Amino acid sequence: MDLFIYDQTFEGLLTAIQDAFDLNIEPDKILSTKAFQDDLFAIKYYITTDPDKFEKLWEQIKDKSSEQNCQRIFKAFLSELPDIEIIIYNYIKLILETPYNVEVDFSNENLVKLNNIQKKVGREAQRVMMFVRFQKTIDEIFYASFDAKYNVIPLTVAHFRSRFADQKWVIFDTRRKFGYYYDLENVREITIGNQKVSLDSGKVDKDILHISEKLFQKLWKSYYDTINIKERKNLKVHMQFLPKRFWKFLPEKDFKNNLVMN
Amino acid sequence: MQINLVYLLILFALQSEMKQESIDKLKILASAARYDVSCASSGSNRPNTGKGLGNAAPWGICHSFTEDGRCISLMKLMLTNHCIYDCAYCANRKSNDIPRTTFTVDEVVDLTIEFYRRNYIEGLFLSSGIIKNPDYTMERMVWVAKDLRVNQNYNGYIHLKSIPGASDQLQQLAGLYADRLSVNIEIATENNLKMLAPDKNYKSILNPMNTIKNKIIENKEERSKFRHAPRFTPAGQSTQLIIGATPDNDKHILNLAGNLYNSKNLKRVYYSGFIPVNSYDKRLPAIIEPPLKRENRLYQADWLFRFYHFTIDEIVNDDHPDLDLEIDPKLSYALRNPWLFPVDINKASYETILRVPGIGVLSAKKIILGRRYNKLNQSHLKKIGVVLKRAKYFITCNELKTPTIHEIQPKNFKKMLLSENKPVKQYHKSLYKQLSLFPIN
Numbered sequence: 001m002d003l004f005i006y007d008q009t010f011e012g013l014l015t016a017i018q019d020a021f022d023l024n025i026e027p028d029k030i031l032s033t034k035a036f037q038d039d040l041f042a043i044k045y046y047i048t049t050d051p052d053k054f055e056k057l058w059e060q061i062k063d064k065s066s067e068q069n070c071q072r073i074f075k076a077f078l079s080e081l082p083d084i085e086i087i088i089y090n091y092i093k094l095i096l097e098t099p100y101n102v103e104v105d106f107s108n109e110n111l112v113k114l115n116n117i118q119k120k121v122g123r124e125a126q127r128v129m130m131f132v133r134f135q136k137t138i139d140e141i142f143y144a145s146f147d148a149k150y151n152v153i154p155l156t157v158a159h160f161r162s163r164f165a166d167q168k169w170v171i172f173d174t175r176r177k178f179g180y181y182y183d184l185e186n187v188r189e190i191t192i193g194n195q196k197v198s199l200d201s202g203k204v205d206k207d208i209l210h211i212s213e214k215l216f217q218k219l220w221k222s223y224y225d226t227i228n229i230k231e232r233k234n235l236k237v238h239m240q241f242l243p244k245r246f247w248k249f250l251p252e253k254d255f256k257n258n259l260v261m262n
Numbered sequence: 263m264q265i266n267l268v269y270l271l272i273l274f275a276l277q278s279e280m281k282q283e284s285i286d287k288l289k290i291l292a293s294a295a296r297y298d299v300s301c302a303s304s305g306s307n308r309p310n311t312g313k314g315l316g317n318a319a320p321w322g323i324c325h326s327f328t329e330d331g332r333c334i335s336l337m338k339l340m341l342t343n344h345c346i347y348d349c350a351y352c353a354n355r356k357s358n359d360i361p362r363t364t365f366t367v368d369e370v371v372d373l374t375i376e377f378y379r380r381n382y383i384e385g386l387f388l389s390s391g392i393i394k395n396p397d398y399t400m401e402r403m404v405w406v407a408k409d410l411r412v413n414q415n416y417n418g419y420i421h422l423k424s425i426p427g428a429s430d431q432l433q434q435l436a437g438l439y440a441d442r443l444s445v446n447i448e449i450a451t452e453n454n455l456k457m458l459a460p461d462k463n464y465k466s467i468l469n470p471m472n473t474i475k476n477k478i479i480e481n482k483e484e485r486s487k488f489r490h491a492p493r494f495t496p497a498g499q500s501t502q503l504i505i506g507a508t509p510d511n512d513k514h515i516l517n518l519a520g521n522l523y524n525s526k527n528l529k530r531v532y533y534s535g536f537i538p539v540n541s542y543d544k545r546l547p548a549i550i551e552p553p554l555k556r557e558n559r560l561y562q563a564d565w566l567f568r569f570y571h572f573t574i575d576e577i578v579n580d581d582h583p584d585l586d587l588e589i590d591p592k593l594s595y596a597l598r599n600p601w602l603f604p605v606d607i608n609k610a611s612y613e614t615i616l617r618v619p620g621i622g623v624l625s626a627k628k629i630i631l632g633r634r635y636n637k638l639n640q641s642h643l644k645k646i647g648v649v650l651k652r653a654k655y656f657i658t659c660n661e662l663k664t665p666t667i668h669e670i671q672p673k674n675f676k677k678m679l680l681s682e683n684k685p686v687k688q689y690h691k692s693l694y695k696q697l698s699l700f701p702i703n
Contacts, residue, residue: 106632112645130325134380142379165313166415167379215281216376222285226292227338228328231537231552237331241324252326 001028001042006085008032010077012049017089018057019047030085057092064095069103075118078151087114125152129159131246134169135217136210145172145179145202146249153180161187174202202249217251224252288373290363294343294354295389297539298446298502299532303335303384303419305497306441314415316378316385318441318497323384336387336421337377341365341403345391349459350546351448351507353539354391364393367405374410378418385419385441386410396427404432407439419497424474426466433473434494442497442529445470447522450515454508458545471526474499478527498529505560506536506553507546513583516563520574523567533560559585566591569623570616589676593619596656597672604666607643607659608633620653652679 004020004027006012013030020027028042062070076088091114094102105111127148134142142164153173157180160171164182172179172192177199181190196205206214247253304322324333342364343354353360374386388406390399403422410416422440424433437443445467449455452464474495481494501522503515519531535552563585566572570592577591578584586594596603596619605614607629615626628646632638637660644650655667655675667675 102635104631105635106628106646107636107638107642109645116645126323130323132381136380144381159319162310163317164315164379165310166315212376216380218281219285219288219373220377220380220382222289223292223337224326224328224334226289227296227334229296229330229332229537232330232332232535232554234331235329238327238329241331241333242327250326 001039002026003028003036003039003042003044004030004047004085005036005044006030006032006047007049008034009049010074011051011054012047013077013085013088014054014057015050016045016047016085017092018053019045020089021057027086027089030089032085035082061092061095065101065103069095072103072115072118075121075155076114078154079117079121080151081117084117087117121150121152122155124148124150125155127246128152128156131242131250132156132160132171133249133251135204136213137204137208138210139208140168140210142167142169143172143197143204144170144249145174145197147174147202147245151176153178157187172197172202174200221252284369287363287365287369288339290361291340291343291365292338294340294391295338295387297353297534297537298338298387298389298423299332299534300387300421300444300500300502300530301333301335301338302442302497302500302530303421305529306419308417308419308441308493308496310417312415314417315375316416316418318385318417318419325381325383335384336419337374337383337385338387338389339365339370339373341370341388341390341399341406342393343391344393346394347392347459347461349448349462350540350543351458351504351536355540358540367402367409370406371409371414374418375414375416378416383418385421387421387423389423390425392425396425397429397432400425400428400432400436404436404439407436411439421497424470424499426462426470428470430473433470434477437474437477437495438492440495442500443470443474443495444500444502445474446502447518448502448504449508450503450510450518451508454510458507468526471499471501471522471528475526498527500528500530500532502532502534504536505533505557506549511578511583512556512560512563512585513578513580515560516567516574516578519564520567531564533557533564555587556585559587559591563591566595571613572617588680590619592617593652593679596667597675600667600672603656603668604658605656607657608637618653618656620649620651620656622647651682 002025004016006016016027016030058070061073073088073091076084087110090110094108094110102108102111128146132144132146134144136142151173153171156171160169161182166184168181168183170179170181170190178189178191180187192199196208197203242253302322303318304320306318307320308318310317322335324335326334328334340354342362343360344362344364345352345354345356348355348357370386370388374383377383378385386406388403390403392399403425407420407422410420420440421442421444422436424436424443424445426445433443447467449458455462455464477494478498481491484491485493503519505515515533522528522531535554535557536546536549537552538546538549540546541548563577566577567574572595576595582594582598585591589597596617602617605618607615612626612630615621615629616623621629625646625648629638629643632642632646636642639660640650640654643653643659654664655670658666670678
């Protein structure tokens with residue numbers, strides 16, 4: 001059994017795949033250092049991430065297929081599913097070994113598998129754009145935390161940046177414990193070490209909230225309740241579109257013990 | 263010192279009173295606007311220029327969902343719920359004794375900006391009751407849009423209701439600031455409209471529609487010559503029809519919608535199941551529950567017309583003036599025209615494949631792409647996302663022959679499909695229970 005172990009980054013994974021091609025080994029598993037548990041009987045290859053190898057493979061994929069296809073591979077990687085590395089390996093191999101551009105061959109099982117995964121990731125990214133709720137703090141930073149199934153922050157930053165260009169904001173992933181901060185000029189990756197913000201629940205201490213924040217949450221909640229038409233009640237559709245796992249971050253769904261720490 | 267304290271107390275009391283007042287106002291004017299179904303925020307790709315606030319995402323974003331399952335994308339508000347008209351189907355008609363209030367321009371602008379900054383909404387949908395006269399009302403609505411665009415540098419979505427009877431100049435001005443304009447027709451025949459809404463007529467509704475349409479065409483030409491010419495309602499115009507308040511049949515409603523799409527270049531026609539808000543008015547039917555199923559079928563038919571290359575006449579005609587509530591219009595069409603099937607997935611044209619029940623636009627496109635590489639069979643189709651449960655009776659593919667619609671016959675098909683959808687019968691518990699290893703008795 002051949003195990004390839006890489007450093008959890010996308011560059012690392014592509015380096016691993018390039019190494020597999022170079023060594024002419026068909027890996028049984030490709031694992032990130034996080035997922036790897038020592039296996040006595042396996043032959044292990046520890047991959048050192050190499051920007052040149054990554055660049056070389058990435059260019060090759062770009063030559064063989066469209067920009068959109070490269071995005072698909074990256075999105076699939078963000079799913080962090082247990083077998084995603086091998087799925088990506090198989091897919092890249094398919095792309096490179098087929099003499100023509102194979103990216104729209106919807107009769108191919110590998111392709112359909114990867115496509116379905118990247119679709120789910122894309123949808124989760126959209127949910128984040130939909131359900132993120134900013135809270136204004138006393139220093140005029142709009143703070144939002146969320147708990148996404150997949151690691152979709154990288155797919156949403158550009159959206160928030162162009163939309164909220166005139167306000168400082170933070171988006172924070174409570175599951176992966178990192179986020180991004182926009183300071184009106186640049187966006188940079190951050191972790192939070194502030195006692196006033198809970199890393200697990202994403203709640204914010206009321207001491208650092210802007211004086212008007214509670215009012216607008218209340219206004220929003222009143223709006224939300226008013227706009228509902230009782231005669232048309234349809235909880236099944238409601239739950240389908242607004243899954244419960246997002247409720248704890250929505251002032252309109254969970255006003256009492258919502259985003260503010262007591 | 264004491265004076266200071268008193269002053270502070272008064273200020274505090276005033277503030278909390280103001281809070282309550284603005285909450286009450288919001289409740290009144292949001293509940294007045296909630297029967298407008300249009301909530302789309304798609305179709306416009308206004309960029310965020312000069313580091314302002316907001317942009318319009320062309321695919322549209324929903325930000326929340328109410329318990330009735332509708333999406334909240336835009337904040338729907340009435341500028342005022344005072345109205346000089348007396349339309350039978352409207353909650354805000356002048357003869358209703360309800361709390362009335364009016365937003366100031368600043369209040370609407372503030373709410374929009376603050377909600378937008380917190381990512382609650384995708385933009386503003388502003389409607390209004392008619393105060394004084396149409397021009398006076400429309401002018402105030404345009405002020406809101408102008409303030410948002412010009413003073414606040416706001417580039418999010420704005421949907422304005424055009425007030426029937428307002429002047430052409432105001433309609434044009436509104437179109438410069440808004441992403442979408444709409445005029446609601448509400449009732450599908452003019453006679454019924456006159457009966458229910460004596461102050462309105464089709465001319466006052468179709469006039470602004472024509473103005474907007476012509477202006478959009480003009481603007482398109484202008485923009486093809488001058489790239490930076492200002493846009494005019496980039497997301498086009500829409501309208502709404504109330505379903506079930508008058509005896510109009512589906513054929514009439516869909517033909518009207520088809521005409522609007524073709525001759526007025528409308529982007530969307532919305533169908534709103536009638537909800538009795540003035541049950542005392544005997545001109546309206548008494549209904550137990552709103553016709554939600556019919557509304558749903560009408561939307562499906564609307565989709566067939568816009569995305570599936572169907573003509574209205576194929577969906578509803580003199581023989582079938584109403585849509586079948588039990589099955590969707592596409593399946594219903596297939597059962598009426600069984601000689602068109604089965605379709606060979608590996609050879610048929612895109613348009614033909616689109617007509618197969620259970621195959622949507624995306625699946626059809628994937629089939630066209632995928633079959634270039636391989637002969638498709640049922641397992642391929644399943645992975646692509648085709649609903650085989652329905653589709654398998656209407657297609658042939660690279661698979662052994664299975665019973666098609668001709669073997670089953672259309673008249674039996676509906677029964678079969680509907681019985682499949684029923685929940686599994688619950689067997690009586692006393693008959694089937696787990697046996698105990700050590701029977702006590």
